[in-house]
Amino acid sequence: MNNDLYAQINPPHRLLMGPGPINADPRVLRAMACQLIGQYDPAMTEYMNQTMALYRQLFRTENRWTMLVDGTSRAGIEAILLSAIRPGDRVLVPVFGRFGHLLCEIARRCRADVHTIEVPWGEVFTPDKIEYAIQRLRPRALLTVQGDTSTTMLQPLAELGDICRRHDVLFYTDATASFGGNALETDAWGLDAVSAGLQKCLGGPSGSAPITLSPKMEAAIRRRRCVEQGIRTAEHRDGEEEMIYSNYFDLGMVMDYWGPERLNHHTEATSMLFAARECARVMLEEGLDKGIARHALHGEALVAGLEGMGLRIYGDKQHKMNNVTGVVIPEGIQGEQIRHCLLNDFAIEIGTSFGPLQGKIWRIGTMGYNARKDCVMQTLSALEAVLNRHGFRTVQGAALQAAWDRYDASAGVTR
Template sequence: MNISHFSQINPPARLLMGPGPINVDPRVLRAMSSQLIGQYDPVMTNYMNEVMELYRGIFLTKNHWTLLINGTSRAGIEAILLSTIRPNDKVLVLVFGRFGHLLCEIARRCRATVYSIEAPWGKVFIPDQVEDAIKCIKPRLLLTVQGDTSTTMLQPLIEIGIICKKHNVLFYTDATASVGGNTLKTDEWGLDAVSAGMQKCLSGPSGTSPITLSSQIEEIIRKRKCVEAGIRTALHQDGEDEVIYSNYFDLGMVMDYWGPERLNHHTEATTALFGARECARILLQEGIDNSIARHHLHGTALLKGIQGMGLKIFGDLRHKMNNVLGVIIPNGINGDQVRQLMLEDFGIEIGTSFGQLHGKIWRIGTMGYNARKDCVMQTLTALEAVLNHKGFQIVQGVAMQAAWDYYRSQVCINV
């Protein structure tokens, strides 16, 4: 095999201003360049303990079982649902975008009886809708996404947590796109399980999923812990065996690996763990509230600039995520051509969308390491220039001026 035409990996410089992934914080890249050590080296197991402690701070929880799943954010989702859902459990899913549908699919693969209620894309659920559905369906678990990047909407959770507690329903949320840039209070809001990802507001690369589990979820997982060849578990009350078909995503086994027993389950992804640890350390050094304020500041500056161009915003702005903005593509403008020119001529990536919104909106992110003033101004400059080039006439500099005006109006302009 002739490999002379395979050059060293050297990707072009890009400013990633889509809905994720984003440019990784250089401090995280440096941490990930560290040499490997053995998975049972006391230095390594200490790093694992530190990761658990740091992510308790990220999730705002006292849950002991706060750890990493090796895999993208979807791995965290699957680990929690596969280890928690029993065959034929009633599961209620709140769907207000593409990733709610994903939760439905995964729950069905877990052999749950899945029910869903849907909100129009661009809107979120009110508590009464959720409580009415719980009263009717009587689910064992309620699943939702907190921030769905497909619609840019952020679902309020605090009242849903109260409702779930009232009706003895387990409450899980996917916080992949929201944690670190939007308020998430695991314990205060009564969340039983949360999963996240690194490639959004946490300023890291995809490939690691932090999760946190309540003591109630832990008890459920322990009861289902595999005892025969990693498959058969204790008998269910109706006499049928409960089976966890996944070995890799069996959280009972993963907890034994992360716990003091250190029972071998897999070889921890050392480089990814170094990166995840640094992501959490950086965020907590900044402060959760400061990070959320920074995402709000720069997300709003982008919004003001986009509005200054005369472009319309998608969805209910009262429930917009701090870190992603949906921009309605003007009539007569080819959205994919605009994205291509921004990428080729300015090195800036913005996102398209899915399903019913494909070709109708752009999704522009200000998250993690890219929630910065210079990133916002570069993106507005490029988008304004490309739109003028494609025939959508905008007064030159109006977007930047709108953003500047907003920044000047803020006391925390240097956040």
């Protein structure tokens, strides 16, 4: 018998500089260690109300239904799509990386009529290309990814809300990888639904998915519940099968649970609620705009250091996320060998990628609690040493000097 089976959990020290998860903020870990209370304890329901209010500020919205879905960030995605998409609905998914394909898969499981447009990985869509597809296809919903970590690209969303309003299209984005480290204006950009996660720029653990729903999205979800309950309106098509096939992810029921009725639906994940609340509190204490600027600075310093090392940044730099950088693996260098050496000799984790980028780029994250100068400098120093060890020659110290120069140009922003 393996005696480790009965050993206390004691994970090895790691500096997580990949595309997520990252090291959780110690303040979030302390919040998670708080004792449990009953789900209908007045203190608990007040924490739920506070969490909703805090995330309204982070999402920059007045949406009443701004809350948590218990589960990883994918739980938030599935809850929104399962609750909003009716069987047979035509949806449009602009695909510029792996997670656009994920939206397609989930939408197909909702029995949607899924249509895609694509650009090469490393690029993003122009608004006119998306509008042309909407005019041609006339979808009920536009399903987008804001930041796709597989390519490190950030899709501009600011002009898409007006396009969706003009064509009466529901507008959703998955902001798991970008939320908190890049601008996202739910109300100003006309977003009907957004989902996110804690384990990236919010500096927490995976396991809770903040979401926000516009009144238009709420109405779409509520109408489906009317059909399930045998109440039909003029808006419903005869013979249409609209049942939501998940109880757990039925946002109509989740709204009733988070609302003043507190109708029993599930037992709230108390420790994750505490974590999500603390993530939001910490970000708002810093200031959302300051936090976004911090992510931008450390991302830029990392890029400066990598280029100073003689490495090439992947993709359209104008549209990359603040918090994740793709690095082209030099010819003749075995990417996995470098990653293993960083992990085993320096306890630093960086990421590989997927699909057509498998083995071609590394992905390095500067996000959440790890969007810090010391983390960037440690990673650059270690990567330079490992690359030299494996035959990629650099000008010793040039990477750190380039990063220092970038920091010196923005004194006062670092944390």
